[in-house]
Amino acid sequence: MKITRKAYAKINLGLDVTGKRADGYHIVRMIMQNVDLFDTLDFEDNETGEIVLTASSPKIPTDDSNLICKVAKQLQDKFNVKKGANINLVKRIPVAAGMAGGSTDGAAAYIALNELWNLGLSKDELCKLAVNLGADIPYCIMGGTMLAEGIGEELTKVSDLPHCYIVIAKPAIDVSTGWVYKELDSKEIVDHPDIDGIKRAIEKGDIHEMCDLIGNVLEPVTAGKYDEIGKIENILENNGAIRAFMTGSGPTVYAIFDDKNKAEAALKEVDKSRLAPELFLSGPINPEE
Numbered sequence: 001m002k003i004t005r006k007a008y009a010k011i012n013l014g015l016d017v018t019g020k021r022a023d024g025y026h027i028v029r030m031i032m033q034n035v036d037l038f039d040t041l042d043f044e045d046n047e048t049g050e051i052v053l054t055a056s057s058p059k060i061p062t063d064d065s066n067l068i069c070k071v072a073k074q075l076q077d078k079f080n081v082k083k084g085a086n087i088n089l090v091k092r093i094p095v096a097a098g099m100a101g102g103s104t105d106g107a108a109a110y111i112a113l114n115e116l117w118n119l120g121l122s123k124d125e126l127c128k129l130a131v132n133l134g135a136d137i138p139y140c141i142m143g144g145t146m147l148a149e150g151i152g153e154e155l156t157k158v159s160d161l162p163h164c165y166i167v168i169a170k171p172a173i174d175v176s177t178g179w180v181y182k183e184l185d186s187k188e189i190v191d192h193p194d195i196d197g198i199k200r201a202i203e204k205g206d207i208h209e210m211c212d213l214i215g216n217v218l219e220p221v222t223a224g225k226y227d228e229i230g231k232i233e234n235i236l237e238n239n240g241a242i243r244a245f246m247t248g249s250g251p252t253v254y255a256i257f258d259d260k261n262k263a264e265a266a267l268k269e270v271d272k273s274r275l276a277p278e279l280f281l282s283g284p285i286n287p288e289e
Contacts, residue, residue: 001045003116006038007108008143008287009099010136011166011247011254014198015216017184025135025151026181029195031202032139032146033161035254036285037168039105040090041068043112049076050084057091067106070133072113078129081117094278096174098248100136107140127153144286147199159203161284165263167236169276170252171228180249183221191215211243211256222250228275229253235273239266 013031020026046052051072053062063069072085087109093101110126113119121129123141130137135152147156193215201210223229223246232253233244240262241255253276257263263281270276 001116003043003112005041005043005108005112006287007041007093007104007140008034008285009037009093009101009104009168010034010139011099011168012216012245013145013161013202013210014193014195014214015218015248016192016195017181017189017217018192020185021151026184027150028148028152030148030152031158031195031198032148034143034145034285034287035166035168035282037093037099037280037282039093039101039108041105041108041112042088043109043116044086045116046084046086048084049082051076052084052086053089054087055089055091057095059095060089060091067102067133067137068109071106071109071130074129074133075110075113075117075119079117079119081119083117085113085116094170094252096176097170097252097278098175098177098246098250099168099252100140100248103134103136104140106130106134106137110137110141127155143288145202145284147195158199159205160286161202162205162207164207164283165257165260166282166284167241167255167257167263167267167270168252168278168280168282169232169236169254169267169270170278171226171232171276173226173228173251175222175226175250177249180218180221184218187221189217192217207256207258208242214243214245216246216248218249219246222246226251231273232270232275235269235275236266239269241266 244255
């Protein structure tokens with residue numbers, strides 16, 4: 001049996017950190033949104049019991065350190081699965097980009113292997129298993145537009161984002177999420193984004209109000225070290241973006257447009273600047289629709 005899954009990237013339409021747990025996890029409030037940029041994963045069961053992962057990019061580890069393999073091993077161990085799986089990953093989502101590229105691949109593995117191995121688990125049950133391997137994986141399993149709280153695993157559905165165009169620009173730098181949060185802990189957060197206001201603006205269908213409110217408490221940390229982020233945002237906003245922001249711990253920048261021609265023109269300007277070798281014209285998506 002063979003199953004193919006698309007694993008969609010995410011952006012943060014707001015990211016706030018409100019505290020830190022004793023175990024080191026940060027307490028967050030975020031609005032998460034899937035975008036139409038995805039990795040493709042093929043799964044085929046085997047009788048050997050082995051998990052064999054291949055990947056299109058040499059940047060991707062294919063041993064037991066890969067989250068896809070960790071998911072497979074967790075399911076095998078917990079449910080006494082004797083079968084294995086041959087898995088091939090075609091990578092499109094930028095690596096170390098703040099777009100949950102690893103987590104969304106892990107989520108695709110949960111959904112596909114649940115079907116491949118006939119485990120019969122609900123999405124809620126998969127999410128409870130997933131949080132042990134990564135705080136972003138439950139969101140990636142559920143997808144769409146979500147308010148994420150706790151460490152990211154407490155999810156509340158939000159109305160679909162109104163139609164818009166999203167330019168995604170990843171500069172040629174990789175950022176450690178651990179470093180960003182460590183730096184954040186050493187500073188006082190002065191400006192907390194209005195997460196509830198962002199949610200209300202989305203539910204009203206007012207994309208301009210939403211953009212006025214979007215904020216990310218991690219951006220001052222990452223953008224403070226890498227001036228490429230601010231430069232890319234300026235190019236995008238000077239070429240018709242409603243607003244441009246950093247997603248997650250960065251360094252990827254995204255910009256929201258209400259006009260496709262403006263979005264395409266702005267993408268060309270970023271391309272000319274050579275500040276972001278990985279560039280995409282995308283849009284919001286709810287994978288279940």
